[in-house]
Amino acid sequence: MRIAVGGIMHESNTFNHRPTPLEAFRVQRGDELVSWWRDTPHEAGGFIAGAERFGYELFPTLMAQATPGGTVTREALEGLTRELLDRLARAPQLDGLLLALHGAMASELHSDADGEVIRRLREQVGADFPLVVTHDFHANVSQQVVELSTALIIYKSYPHLDHRERGLQAASVIARTIKGEIKPVQALVKPPMLLNIVHQNTNVPPMDRVMAAARALEKQPAIVAASVAGGYQYADVPELGPAAVVVTDGAPALAQQGARQLADRLWSIRERLQFKLPDVARAVREASASDRAPVILVDMGDNIGGGSSGDSTFILHELLRQGVTGWVVVLADPEAVAACARAGVGAALRLAVGGKRDSLHGQPVAVSGRVKCLHDGRYEENEVRHDGQRYHDQGLTALLELGDPPAERASYLLLTSRRQTPFSLQQLLSVGLQPARQRALVVKAAIAYRAAYETIAGAIIEIDSPGLTAVNPARFRYRRAPALWGLPASANTEEGKYDKPH
Secondary structure, eight states, rough: OEEEEEEEEOBTTTOOSSOOGGGGGEEEETTTHHHHHSSSHHHHHHHHHHHHHHTOOOEEEEEEEOOOOOOOOOOOHHHHHHHHHHHHHTTSSSSSEEEEOOOOOOOOSOOOOOHHHHHOOOOOOOOTOEEEEETTTTTOOHHHHHHHEEEEEEEEOOSSSOOOHHHHHHHHHHHHHHSSSEEEEEEEEEOSSSOOGGOOOTTTTTHHHHHHHHHHHHTTTTEEEEEEEETTTTOOOOOOSSSEEEESSOOOOHHHEEEEHHHHHHHTTTHHHHHHHOOOOHHHHHHOOSSSEEEEEGGGGGGGGGOOSSOOHHHHHHHTTTTTEEEEEEEOOOHHHHHHHHHHHOOOOEEEEEEEEESSSSOEEEEEEEEEEEEEOEOOOOOTTTTTTEEEEEEEEEEESSSSTTTTTTTTEEESOOOOSSOHHHHHHHHTTOOGGEEEEOOOOSSSSHHHHHHTTEEEEEEEOOOOOOOOGGGSSSSSSSGGGGGGOOSSSSSOOOOOSS
């Protein structure tokens, strides 16, 4: 039994007008894929571990990932898909394919880019070839993906900590399918509602109960997999919204029933999904007055993991205006990094930081400080964290110290050459910072940072800040997302059941 493994993963923010080109993707091919991902908590690591556990030979193709950003260019999607198809065409006899797709990838030509990849695969490998797909919890699941895949498995946690487990689950499903032990069929139900990212933490109510219901369904003998996707609200696409997907062993009616049951669970919590977060000025005042350091200030409008710029200055400006000290702010600003590198370690300089990528995330802020450290930007995370990756590279990095030590008085700007999601404390520890000693830490995230930062947090303040990933949908103009505007419900729902969009 020989199974190919691979993936093309991107979370595409369609409100971000900077497209994601081919060169933005980090790609591992062939044996490099295995060596890079084998020991990671990513689903690719689960695919690889599944070879030994379930007795198949691996055929690695390619694994491509890019930091969330604007829609994927036509050239990038074409190039990566063509290479995947070519590698499969040149492979020895294959019995199946395990494929990691994010589920919220959109390209310049295809709102459902993940579905387009699968469509082209089906054209090449045929309708009966076992193809098991994994999706991120933030997938906007499409009917095309469900119809063309043998089975779809979706992460059950946010922060995402179960990548590897889902990869192993997918490996089990494909191995059992190839051996003829099961005949997967699946169903999709999408209630027309927006599950705001601020409420998607699966460790707390109301989502913990929904995910518990999915796990309970999987205990039924005929149910192979039960998944819930929270959806990705920063994509103006017809597929927008949460979803329920249930895979059964040859029982389509049971799959439909189970998916509807999970969709009903989602619909039942809609009245609990209101949110009221402080604006930037109020949040900074609360942090300054708090005696529970460090306070984590969550810049939800500049959530790098949601495709934002990583250089928003609204919170930095307010920290300086209110005279708060003892904070750490990370900004993606290659120009500022270059200025620090030219000045050298120990040099004092004044420069404008942040607010350079677009006009949505504030203006550059003038700061004066001392170059405390220059770093190559590479660090390693050995704990299970949200993105499932072990090795990180944010490019040449400069640490600018504002004010005088000790640490509880000094403030720090960590300036990076590349946008880097704040999913690991090693981002700060690698440059000598002791985050637990600071008064406030600003994270450009939504929920995913919690797996790392909750371990040291004294308090957490989520902020209704402006930006490409603002949590208030009223800040955006949706044109292609029918679920938000009360258009007819999916054919998978009972007529009239979901009569009010939320």
